[in-house]
Amino acid sequence: MRERTISAILGFLIFIPLLFKGGVIFAYSMFILGAIGLFELARMRDIKYFNIIGFIATFGLGNVLIPQNYLYSFSDYFNPFMMFFLSAMALLVLTVYRYRTFNIEDAALVVFGALYIGMGFNSVITMRDMGLDTILFLFFVIWSTDTGAYLFGRLFGKRSLAPHISPNKTIEGALGGVLSALLIGWLFIKFFQPNLGQTNHAYLLIMTLSMVGQFGDLVESAYKRHFGVKDSGNLLPGHGGVLDRFDSTIFASIMFMVWINLIR
Numbered sequence: 001m002r003e004r005t006i007s008a009i010l011g012f013l014i015f016i017p018l019l020f021k022g023g024v025i026f027a028y029s030m031f032i033l034g035a036i037g038l039f040e041l042a043r044m045r046d047i048k049y050f051n052i053i054g055f056i057a058t059f060g061l062g063n064v065l066i067p068q069n070y071l072y073s074f075s076d077y078f079n080p081f082m083m084f085f086l087s088a089m090a091l092l093v094l095t096v097y098r099y100r101t102f103n104i105e106d107a108a109l110v111v112f113g114a115l116y117i118g119m120g121f122n123s124v125i126t127m128r129d130m131g132l133d134t135i136l137f138l139f140f141v142i143w144s145t146d147t148g149a150y151l152f153g154r155l156f157g158k159r160s161l162a163p164h165i166s167p168n169k170t171i172e173g174a175l176g177g178v179l180s181a182l183l184i185g186w187l188f189i190k191f192f193q194p195n196l197g198q199t200n201h202a203y204l205l206i207m208t209l210s211m212v213g214q215f216g217d218l219v220e221s222a223y224k225r226h227f228g229v230k231d232s233g234n235l236l237p238g239h240g241g242v243l244d245r246f247d248s249t250i251f252a253s254i255m256f257m258v259w260i261n262l263i264r
Contacts, residue, residue, distance in 0.1 A: 011245075020132065027070045027125045034065045034121040036235060037242035041113040044227040047106050053094060057110045060087030064118030067125055084114070117243075120250030123257045130195040137185065137194035138209065138256060142248050144184035145177040145210045152176020166221045174214055181210035197260045205259055209252045216251025220244070 018029045035058050042049045042057070049057075063080040071080060091107045127135040153173025161169040185206035188194065196202055220243055224232065233241020 019128065019135065022128050022132065024070055026128055027066060030121045030125050031062055031065050033242050033246070034061055034117050036233070037117045037121075037246065038110070038113050040233040040241045040243050041117070041223075042106075042110055044223070044229055044232065045106060045109055047110065048101060053091065053098075053102060053110070056087050056090050056094075057114055060084045060091075060111070061114040061118050063087070064115060065121045065125075067122060067129070070125075084118075087111075087114075117250065119254055120246070121253075123253035124249065127253060127256060131193075133192045133194040134196075137188055137192070137196070138249070138252060140188050141181045141185045141206055141209045142213050142252055145181045145213055146248070147177075148180025149173040149177030149214065152179075162218050162221075165218055165225060169218070174211075177214060178207055178210045182206050185209075197263045205256075208259065209255060212255040213248035213252040216248045219251070220247035 018026050038057060038061050039049055039054065042054070047053065060083070063084040066080075068080060088107075088111045091111060092104075094102055095104050095107050124135065124138075127138060149169070150173065153168070153170045153176065156172040156176070157170030159171045160167060161171050161174050182203060186203065189196070189202055196205060220232070224230070231240035232243035235241045235245075
């Protein structure tokens with residue numbers, strides 16, 4: 001417990017100043033976290049990563065994760081998404097010449113991981129650029145969901161939400177998480193000014209983010225169970241890796257950007 005507490009405090013002391021600072025420093029910090037997350041995903045499948053495979057994969061990740069306004073002059077000459085697809089093609093070519101250690105399934109996992117993790121952290125950066133209140137709104141919804149789901153699950157949980165993936169999570173806990181998010185999210189909107197787009201249905205957004213964030217948690221539990229690992233990594237002792245800490249955030253941030261663009 002002491003180790004878990006100390007690592008959590010250190011994590012907050014590093015992350016919170018970066019979050020408040022925003023801008024290019026925050027963007028490239030998210031890239032570092034995303035690169036660690038992609039490494040964690042590859043390691044779960046025992047892919048040897050510190051070689052040309054990891055270099056190409058990280059390059060592809062950067063083109064998805066870092067918004068174009070932070071790529072400086074690079075994006076004036078090369079389309080980042082086209083560069084991502086070139087990276088994907090290069091990884092597929094490696095399945096020909098490294099077929100003994102890197103096959104099509106490995107390449108598919110790395111390419112999908114770069115897209116999935118990249119879009120998630122790209123959305124986090126974009127939300128921070130929309131305003132500090134906006135990204136804090138997302139985090140408060142996620143944190144209140146986690147807290148509410150835990151408390152309601154302990155008190156009232158009877159029916160498993162996904163027994164084959166995460167036996168301890170319950171339907172009652174999930175509903176409690178949504179209710180907690182609604183309360184905290186509504187209070188946050190009342191006292192602050194998050195940029196939620198042109199919509200009067202903020203409660204629907206809060207409910208959606210809460211539910212999608214919980215699905216993100218379940219999805220990460222699913223692939224950890226598939227690969228037979230307890231945690232995605234050990235970046236924060238007692239808390240796991242990047243993917244353990246940002247599983248809900250990746251899903252919820254992408255959903256937020258989908259919501260904003262659909263409503264707009």
